[in-house]
Amino acid sequence: MSLLQADDITVRDGTTTLLAPVSLRLDPGEPLVVLGETGSGKSLLAQALMGTLPLGLEAKGQVTIGAQVLNSGAPDQFRGLWGREISVLPQEPWLSLDPLMRAQAQIAEGHCLVRGLPPREARIRAASDLSELGLADAAARYPHELSGGMAQRVAIAAARAGGARIVIADEPTKGLDAARRDEVANLLLNEMGQSGGLLIITHDLALAERIGGQLIVLRAGEVVERGATRAVFAAPGQSYTRDLLAANPENWTGKAAAAPAGTAVISSRNLSLARGRRTLFRDVSLDIAAGQVFGVTGPSGCGKSSLGDTLLGVIPPLQGQVQRQPGLHPFAFQKLYQDPVAAFPPRRTIGETLMDVVKMTRSDPRDVDRLLDGLGLQPDLLARRPGAVSGGELQRLSLLRVLLRRPAFIFADEPTSRLDPITQARVIKLLTNATESDGIALMLVSHDQALIRNTADAVLPLTPPCDPARAAAKKRVAIALQ
Structure with missing residues (x-):
């Protein structure tokens, strides 16, 4: 039965x-x-x-x-x-x-x-x-x-x-x-x-x-x-x-060639971070240049998201320094959240939230329609509240909102974890194309090593310092893909 x-x-x-x-x-x-x-x-x-x-x-x-x-x-x-x-x-x-x-x-x-x-x-x-x-x-x-x-x-x-x-x-x-x-x-x-x-x-x-x-x-x-x-x-x-x-x-076909190293939009030197009594990582040094896709991989809970938040200035480091390119507005440094539900006002429609960004950045309202089409989203979603939109659609709308700000740096925290493989490929292509065409420095965090391997110009494999099985893993340098 x-x-x-x-x-x-x-x-x-x-x-x-x-x-x-x-x-x-x-x-x-x-x-x-x-x-x-x-x-x-x-x-x-x-x-x-x-x-x-x-x-x-x-x-x-x-x-x-x-x-x-x-x-x-x-x-x-x-x-x-x-x-x-x-x-x-x-x-x-x-x-x-x-x-x-x-x-x-x-x-x-x-x-x-x-x-x-x-x-x-x-x-x-x-x-x-x-x-x-x-x-x-x-x-x-x-x-x-x-x-x-x-x-x-x-x-x-x-x-x-x-x-x-x-x-x-x-x-x-x-x-x-x-x-x-x-x-x-x-x-x-x-x-x-x-x-x-x-x-x-x-x-x-x-x-x-x-x-x-x-x-x-x-x-x-x-x-x-x-x-x-x-x-x-x-x-x-x-x-x-x-x-x-x-x-x-x-x-996926691997990335053909690494982007040429340009001016570093954001850098860290000897960065260490702890949450409570637990050290997440130590001595992380990196440079992310304009037009570069910088991948970060590692097991769940190893500090990938916390590293990005530290680069954005949301979390203070335990040790080390973060340098951002001078002369850029704070809005130029953006985060694409892993959980978009927590990032959208629940009682406002998607359209109202996006129009707030358009007004704040003095963007062209037609950019919303252009990005909707590029992300494979229907215009009628703008009339809905976040709770009436699927997780995958809301994640793409989060990307749309970030791109409206014309950022210099994007910390993309598992940006395709809610997307099916077909939509994932489309969104990653749009994100990497924007990185190249608009000179954005992109830090792409994912647990999917194949996605990072076939997308990023450089990779940081982040592992907990207390993990004895990975004591010899490289945590300080970005390894350029060949």
């Missing part, structure tokens, strides 16, 4: 169909992966299955969970099942974590209130969950003290704390390095076991292949292909699926 069955699920926004009829079945012990590009309707499908669609959107169809038959158009029917029968790991960890609670307390709350464990046992289980995810030292931290990858792992532990047999994981590994991605995949598969159900919503090809099971490929709200994951990856039947697989950064 299936754990979950969905029949003819549709999602509409007024007269506009966002998700065409989709049917699926989730069996015990066999994961189901929903793969597709940004904005294809993957998250809408997950929300319809949970009864959590945003206001204004209407679902139709039938969802059967165990012996209960539910109307997807009546979300109140689902609430009694949340956490106990079906749980969701949201795409944005910042939205699922309480900013006023420490990590261990958030996880213990699920064990206690949903699973029904005594408080002391709930705290012990929460500590064990954090340890399994490599976060034993993060138990007392608040969400704002966690890196994006660390926050995602805390959200995973909180989602599985209630003991629900069915877990819907929406982009569970975005922003994580390959090792952490595989750890999370193993954790979710182990939690599923032989009797649980696991539905993965993702654009991450490596994750989809690692999870295996059954696969559904979505495009523009419609199913274009389905079958066993390994069979589809080995011999995709549709041209769109073939294009999606071919856009993997592993298949």
Whole structure:
């Protein structure tokens, strides 16, 4: 007997169909992966299955969970099942974590209130969950003290704390390095076991292949292909699926030649940084020139984002100095955030926020339309608030906002972690083209080594100084790609 069955699920926004009829079945012990590009309707499908669609959107169809038959158009029917029968790991960890609670307390709350464990046992289980995810030292931290990858792992532990047999994981590994991605995949598969159900919503090809099971490929709200994951990856039947697989950064052509070294827009000398009692990195010296793409890689939590924030002057260094090209306005140094939800005013439309930037920088309003087209975004998104825009679309809108400021330096913190391979390639090309044509110094941070290898002019492999396995790694110099 299936754990979950969905029949003819549709999602509409007024007269506009966002998700065409989709049917699926989730069996015990066999994961189901929903793969597709940004904005294809993957998250809408997950929300319809949970009864959590945003206001204004209407679902139709039938969802059967165990012996209960539910109307997807009546979300109140689902609430009694949340956490106990079906749980969701949201795409944005910042939205699922309480900013006023420490990590261990958030996880213990699920064990206690949903699973029904005594408080002391709930705290012990929460500590064990954090340890399994490599976060034993993060138990007392608040969400704002966690890196994006660390926050995602805390959200995973909180989602599985209630003991629900069915877990819907929406982009569970975005922003994580390959090792952490595989750890999370193993954790979710182990939690599923032989009797649980696991539905993965993702654009991450490596994750989809690692999870295996059954696969559904979505495009523009419609199913274009389905079958066993390994069979589809080995011999995709549709041209769109073939294009999606071919856009993997592993298949990109490497950068032809390094950009000529010009005037350094930003530099650091012997830079060291600590958070609390933990040293993130030591003695980092670098120069990023105009027109150069400078790549930074490293495992989740090693200080990649903190390095960029230190260069921008947001975080003071423990030791060392940062030099910025004199004569440039502070607005010339910009950050493209890893979590765009936290960077947009939630109660204003996207268009209102972008027009603020146009007025502030005295830009041409037509630049908005030009950049929308270049980023593959529809103009009607400007009328929406951030909560009504997909994570991938919001990330591209973040890039649009940064480019409107005509920056001299951009710190791009995992700028494509929410994008499918096709859109990722397009956005990286736009970003690198702008770097070359406008003479922007770009610091590109990513856990994806293939993306950095095939994009950057120079690379800094950042590793924690306390990691004995990588004690000999080079942390001070940028290695120019040959």
